[in-house]
Amino acid sequence: MKFKIVVLRGDGIGPEIVGEAQNVLNRIGDVFGHSFEYEYHHAGGIAIDTFDSPLPSDTLKACQNSQAVLKGPFGGPKWDKIENKKRPEAGILALRKGLDLFANLRPVKLYDALKDASTLKPEVIQGTDMLIVRELISGIYFGEPRGLHGEGKDRYGVNTEIYRFSEVDRIVRLAFQLAELRRKKVMSVDKFNVLESSRLWHDVAEEVSKHFPHIAFEHQIVDNAAMQLIREPRQFDVLVTTNMFGDILSDEAAMLTGSLGMLPSASIGGQVGLYEPSHGSAPDITGTGKANPLATILSAAMMLKYSFKLQRESDAIENAVESVLIAGLRTADLARKGEKTVTCSEMGAAVVKAIK
Ligand code: IPM
Ligand code: MG
Secondary structure, three states: OEEEEEOOOOOHHHHHHHHHHHHHHHHHHHOOOEEEEEEEEEHHHHHHHOOOOOOOEEEEEEHOOOOOEEEEEOOHHHHHHOHHHHHHHHHHHHHHHHOOEEEEEEEOOOOOHHHHHOOOOHHHOOEEEEEEEEEEOHHHHHHOOOEEEEOOOEEEEEEEOOHHHHHHHHHHHHHHHHHOOOOOEEEEEOOHHHHHHHHHHHHHHHHHHHOOOOOEEEEHHHHHHHHHHHOHHHHHHHEOOOOOHHHHHHHHHHHHHHHHHHHOOOEEEEOOOEEOOOOOOOOOOOOOOOOOOOOHHHHHHHHHOOOOOOOHHHHHHHHHHHHHHHOOOOOOOOOOOOOOOHHHHHHHHHHHHHHO
């Protein structure tokens, strides 16, 4: 089969890690008889430099007309002084919104070979296998009013957390459907004891749970969830939460896998899915070969599964990643003191070679 993918290489380490993910996809194409056609477009920091916009309208149109989007991280210190509306990050949000991607899936799975790579104790993190389902196009990231106002000591900033019934209903429903394919447990995380938007979330989640009586359902308040994640991560199967809580908890949960460099993501819900690593553009290590391409490679595996329904091919990538980790290959972020490291391209090449 033939698939058309828009590639947004991104900033910092973006081009390095996205290139490795494409090498892996090409290898999948050769082994399983598919062809992946790439179309490159500007977005993020480099698009600000060239087009004065983090998401030029041609780029969004191209993404809307593709079958899937593979994206590197956007941003870096060069664009740090720009007002929020025009920053590289604004391009990410506009892309998610423009593709109607209300669900962000972040699988947090510890590969056994990496249980000593985390700063957390191996006996605590062993067996971690959860799916964070983060609402992606509403909540405080998008709510109005927002803005910076006033002068001098009278300055203030405003953001609004708003959730509508339909927005909570669809994401929680999806979390339950995904739980059907897993260990059949859903944990909904909110702050209902303080925030009205969370009270709505809590109540709607409870209502949705009634339609899935065979799925175990619990709520946790976000501060407790943050603690439970590192206290006893094996209690989580599917964790569903708001845009901002999901952003924060997924970085925390990434450490259960050894490194933020291991956390892939799929954003779905619209016609075209978006696949990107959960981490940032790491300007400090750009061009040094120290980047870990595995989160992006695993995001490509999620593209095969969710956008192209190629489960076998997706599993082939995951198995290849697991086998190179078992063989002891470690990028800098995964290596313990004194351990030998491989570069980003060596890691990518090893995964390519391991695909059979
Ligand atoms: C993420 C990132 C983004 C987010 C930023 C870069 C806008 O942190 O995907 O988790 O907050 O969603
Ligand atoms: Mg984040």
